[in-house]
Amino acid sequence: MLSTLFAELPFSALDWLPILLGIGVAYIVFGIAGFGTALVAGPVLINFMPLSRIIPLLVLLDFVAAFGNWLPARKAVARAELLRLLPCMALGCTLGVVFLLNLKSDLLLLLMGLFISAYALYSLVVKDKPARLGAGWSVPMGTVGGLFGALFGSGGFLYAIYLSARLPSKEQARATQSALISCSTVVRLSLFLVAGVYADLPLLLLALCLLPMMVVGLYLGRRLTLNMSREAFVRLVTWLVLASGIALIGRYLSEVNWQF
Template identity: 80%
Template sequence: MSMTVADLTGLFNQLAFTPLDWVLIELGVIGAYIVFGIAGFGTALIAGPVLINFMALSRIIPLLVLLDFIAAFGNLLPSRRSVVKAELLRLLPCMAVGCTVGVVFLLNLKSDILLLLMGVFITAYALYSLGVKIRPTQLAAGWAIPMGTIGGLFGALFGSGGFLYAIYLNSRLPSKVQARATQAALISCSTIVRLSLFLLAGVYAEMPLLLLAACLFPAMVVGSWIGRSLIMKLSREAFVRLVTWLVLASGIALIGRYLST
């Protein structure tokens, strides 16, 4: 069944965004994928506080999963030979369980509760990132169970569980190249699992959501390209720390917004 210009116009009208809204949304997505290009995760931490002013969290996460699906494979392809399969296979089953539970919560909790939970989650993550100076030199393999499960849960519920995978892999693998490649593979698998669960739940039956994803695709490409370029020119640690301060401010703002309603 072909789509006419009138049909497309009707879908755009359903989105109900002003020109200024579009600018803010596009900039938020570009910023999110700059961070993704550098750190390999964190799109919802950056885009979430922007997008939540225009749509419910239960729509934001499926939207970002669609974009993450493409971006993650873009990160994985150049480094796929460095993936440590033993660690990947250790984390995958736990991640799948966490994703399933997270999707159920996301589609059934009230939006105001999700707003508060996201604010608390983002604030806690930022405070942890800023406060913890020393990472464990070596985690036991058994840590894959809580890290994988909670990472999957946070990934489905808030769109960002990648920092837990990063903590685990960076403590397990001596090579940063291996850790980054394995994390990219895990994020790719995570997006496939979440995408499949959202498809089964009928989330992507909404044409306006698919149209919005298509409109934001160029912003994702631009942001990812900038992020991969920046990582070659500046300290990843310094950039991520600056972004973490911005994430902290966003989390506090979300909690404030919940308390003021």
């Protein structure tokens, strides 16, 4: 039974190396920043599978990782901000899943490249983040964060911007963000389940194969936080993410030119 399922995974022995490394690095970033798996793993995995499979795959892994981050810090969660963001996030997730399952794969490739590049440029260029945001910002931040989370697998940076400008304590902001991402993975997981995405047994098997690498990445990410500043590491990763986003846009343009 297992050998038959493994045979259905369309990867050669050489394919597994970048896939495993991509997942490992993605969850090192997640272990440090609390988000960003798709920003790092997406540009690697998209060479081996369509985005409409990558996002549901990462949602399964994020589901495990997010709860691991949230449980130890659950007492620091700002419940008022969490409850304010949740309905908007759920709406955005629903729209994102609809777009993900219905848009053409080449268009998703371009959108992902633009999204990743825009996020990286924002992180590198904008030094002065908003000092204080009104509660009304929960509507666009929550909705767009949910949309990006379902469509590209990462809307966590928008939650981080909003919460850091609303909460005085870093511990509160991080704990609330982890709780929100945990809820987001539950919403996305449920939507993909209803849409029948997880009826694909090879996809579930692939998630199972990648689970050990996810655990290793999370462990290393948490260890790294003891030896270097989170800001320095995230800045380094942001440069890599920008390079990945530009590469995706270049790949889309080359494929369009090839078709013409």
